[in-house]
Amino acid sequence: MVRPHLEYAQSVWSPYKKKDILAVENVLRRASKMLPGLKNHTYPERLKALDIPSMVYRRMRGDMIETFKIINGYYDEAVNIALERNTGPTRGNSKKLAKGRCKTKKRQINFRLRIVDVWNSLPNDVVEADSVMRFEKLLDRF
DSSP states (O other): OHHHHHHHHHHHHOOOSHHHHHHHHHHHHHHHHTSTTOTTSOHHHHHHHHTOOOHHHHHHHHHHHHHHHHHTTOSOTTSOOOOOBOOSOOSSOTTOBOOOOOSSHHHHTSHHHHSHHHHHHSOHHHHTOSSHHHHHHHHHHO
């Protein structure tokens, strides 16, 4: 019952400070301790027993799925979310994004800038997936 509220809060609020990310993760940490038989286990053990990922991973995964949809044109042309592609010679995946520069912290947490490092670190077979479902499976495996 707690998890949907946390996911909604992350999608609307999008915490970027470490203390805020930790606060959201602590809610899940406390809620998982309340379940019978899991109180004396560590947080990673509880997540594994419940078969759920951490909130930090869920946010990153959601961002990568949205990036995949944007790059592969799953959205209508009216939606203008231009991600700058890296045009020079690259190592790694064939759909690398260019990292923009900014001076303010507020700009650094923008979707376009916060996803670049993670997206560029993905292997080529993951970013070249033929569907969203296939991308999700390959991303989880990676």
